[in-house]
Amino acid sequence: MAIPYLKNRKRFTSSLRNELVPLFDELSKRTRIPKSKLLDEAIDDLLKKYGPKNSAK
Template sequence: MSDLKNRTRIGNTVDNQLLKKFKELSTETRIPMSKLIDEALRDLLGKYNRL
């Protein structure tokens, strides 16, 4: 049983260079990748008026 109460695991593939830069951003900012993905999804949904 998962210990994740408010999160869901997903699987995806991404462009290799995007992933490299994404990991660098996470390391430099010390913000976990999951939090950065949450932010990116919020921005994308906002762009399409889906929030």
């Protein structure tokens, strides 16, 4: 199986607390928003709150 080419994204690995996984899965299913897009939004919010003044978009 070939590794998919990601033109506008970068793959990274992380982990979540066990109790967050089913909640995150349900949120993605309920909103029909892919998990990667939800993570983009969450990271963007965190960067606005804690990160550099110019967070990437």
